[in-house]
Amino acid sequence: MRVLVVEDNRDICDNIAAYLEKHNFILDFAYDGISAMHLAVTHAFDVIVLDLTLPGMDGLHFCQKLRTEAKLQTPLLMLTARDTLDDKIKGFEVGADDYLVKPFALQELHVRLHALFKRSNGKAENVLTVGDLTLNKSTLQVHRSGQRIDITPTCMKLLQRLMEVSPSVVTRDTLETLLWADEQPDGDALRSHMYKLRQAIDRSFEQPLIHTVHRIGYRIAEDM
Template identity: 75%
Template sequence: MLRKLGEVPVRVLIVEDNRDICDNIAAYLAKHSYVMDFAYDGISAMQLALTNPFDVIVLDLMLPGMDGLSFCQKLRTDAEITTPVLMLTARDTLDDKLKGFAAGADDYLVKPFALQELHARLQALYKRSHGRTDNLLAVADLTLNRATQQVHRAGQRIDLSAAGMRLLQRLMEQAPSVVARDELETLLWADEPPDGDALRSHLYKLRQVIDKPFNNPLIHTVHRIGYRLAEDAADMEDAK
């Protein structure tokens, strides 16, 4: 649970013109002791960002007054504010994501999204911006040390190929969130994925060493979307 760092409450600016989504986010994050401010258009959001110290900004892409891309660009170039920005959007193509990152976004979350995923991504951005990094990733009895690139499950050492290590690390970093197929393909092959279903082959090999020798599978396929790594395949609470 992300409550405090150095006894200072974590303050988040939510910029979203859909009041229902704002209400859902507020109800969920309140359980984790965030301090939240809300703006429903880009101009009001900019005024708040210029006059208040926020730890993280959650920014919708489509906004009245000033869209999210313009807001992010002005925040970075004109105001020189480096507060981490998590961009929300219904656009899920690689080109859209690249535009968001080029504008200055630090992370990207596609609607509809799980509130647990929003919370996890806020945690990661907050820790990163305050210089806190954790080399050890852990999901259930599976661990990966990013510094040593060593993987263990139930105390047993697991050796992986370079591709398998990259896939597992990305899945663990975003667990229990879904990682899209195109994101994993870009991770392995940039803009030139091979013909055929090479990604599925790599995931099959990864499952053979991560899941098959153990009772509880951790790698789950999300039909037509991608893969997620979690202790179970139960549905997550969604924000739509």
């Protein structure tokens, strides 16, 4: 599981890292709201752990921007010393999925992260649809206008990510991380895979669905 931890207290970050990395978590850390937002929109995370009191952009503002502007539904656990009912309600209203009050047991954090991950996967829609294009995530079958389309496993990963956030743009960094994590291949391999995907999805149809956003990334939508 890959988790983004947004917390400005380095001691807390060190404790979280020491515990969760022993349980095979892959962790990225941000110590302010602005750098956290950059990481959240350019990398693929399974869960985000977010402190409310942050420099640059507070946790509530971060969560609101993540949901309404970035259009990301990554499960989010708020981690904070604020323990009033009003604070919790505000967190849930802007899009938090869970709330853990400091001080906390690392074992409880571990369990809550797994629960969020399982809940997110369990409630995900089984069939993604953009226009006349469908992707069944259980059978991994792709159809457009009733016609079955066969694509490679790599193209399937790209297509699923694009359809999950459609019509939003997915950055090149996000797609490259999705495919290769931190071990990027030489050359522009992403462009090659996107070309294959576009050929499979759009070549035989009048209206293109996959669009390149110059110097940013790609999106899939019925129109530009």
